[in-house]
Amino acid sequence: xxxxxxxxxxIPEIARLHIDTxxxxxxxxxxxxxxxxxxxxxxxxxxTSIIGKNQQNIFGYVATVENKIxxxxxxxxxxxxxxxxxxxxxxxxxxxxxxxxxxxxxxxxAVTNRLKAMGIVSMLTWVxxxxxxxxxxxxxxxxxxxxxxxxxxxRELTEVALGxxxxxxxxxxxxxxx
Numbered sequence: 001x002x003x004x005x006x007x008x009x010x011i012p013e014i015a016r017l018h019i020d021t022x023x024x025x026x027x028x029x030x031x032x033x034x035x036x037x038x039x040x041x042x043x044x045x046x047x048t049s050i051i052g053k054n055q056q057n058i059f060g061y062v063a064t065v066e067n068k069i070x071x072x073x074x075x076x077x078x079x080x081x082x083x084x085x086x087x088x089x090x091x092x093x094x095x096x097x098x099x100x101x102x103x104x105x106x107x108x109x110a111v112t113n114r115l116k117a118m119g120i121v122s123m124l125t126w127v128x129x130x131x132x133x134x135x136x137x138x139x140x141x142x143x144x145x146x147x148x149x150x151x152x153x154x155r156e157l158t159e160v161a162l163g164x165x166x167x168x169x170x171x172x173x174x175x176x177x178x
Contacts, residue, residue, distance in 0.1 A: 003106045006051045006060035006072065013069040014051075014062065015043035021093040025131050034153035050074045050090070057118070061110040063094065063103040070098040073107035075115055078124060084145075085163050087112075087120035092133065104136060112167040121167050129158040137162045141170050 006014065019038045026035060051060050051074075063071030071094035078088040089111050094104045115123055125142065127133050138144075142162030150159045164170060 001101065001103060001106070002064045003061055003103075003110050004064065006062045006074075008048075008051055010062055010069060011044055011047045011051055012040075014047050014060075014072045015040055017069060017072060017095060018043050018047070018091075018093060021095060024096045025093075025133070026128070029128065029130050029157065031153035031155050058090075059111075059114055061107055061114075063098075063107055065098060065103075070095045071103040071107050073104075073111050075111035075123070077118075077120065082124065084165065085122045085124035087115040087118075087123040087167070089123060089125035092125075099132075104133075105140075108140060109170075112164075112170060116167060122163070122165050123167050124161055124163040126159050126161055129160045134160060134162075140164075 019040065022030070022038060023035045047060075050058055058074070058076035060072060060074040062069045071092075073092040074090040075088060076090065078085050089108070092104060092107055092111070094107070112123060115121070124145075125137060127137060129147070142164055144160050145163050146161045148159050148161075149156050151157075
């Protein structure tokens with residue numbers, strides 16, 4: 001297993017992985033038509049905005065196993081000016097067949113370490129309440145501090161903000177791997 005900074009050449013593989021992970025992790029939560037309409041081209045645009053623009057403050061990491069991208073995480077400054085949390089984990093996902101091996105944990109810590117190097121020691125993330133990642137983040141010490149309803153394909157879901165006021169005290173190994 002290797003964790004390394006994402007590069008523009010990784011974008012197509014990250015886009016495919018993102019679609020696959022949403023379709024598996026959210027299959028019982030998000031309406032099937034929404035998942036079916038996730039297109040490769042749209043995901044390439046999304047990840048190009050994170051990786052391809054070479055922005056210093058927005059960054060991504062990939063997890064690889066035998067040179068295959070099996071996970072991705074991105075982070076950077078919190079974009080809305082939140083007074084309590086200055087950094088944000090924008091996304092973190094791991095292929096279902098590679099979950100439970102510590103890749104999510106290592107990606108999470110890569111993001112928090114990069115934020116710390118930028119002088120940012122507080123962080124938040126947004127996650128759907130009923131997906132496995134919610135439990136993963138709470139085991140890493142994320143504290144729920146707000147909820148908001150979101151509509152996805154006509155279904156109201158709950159998105160949760162989890163925060164870490166001090167990322168320097170996050171436990172290195174959660175009880176549950178992702």
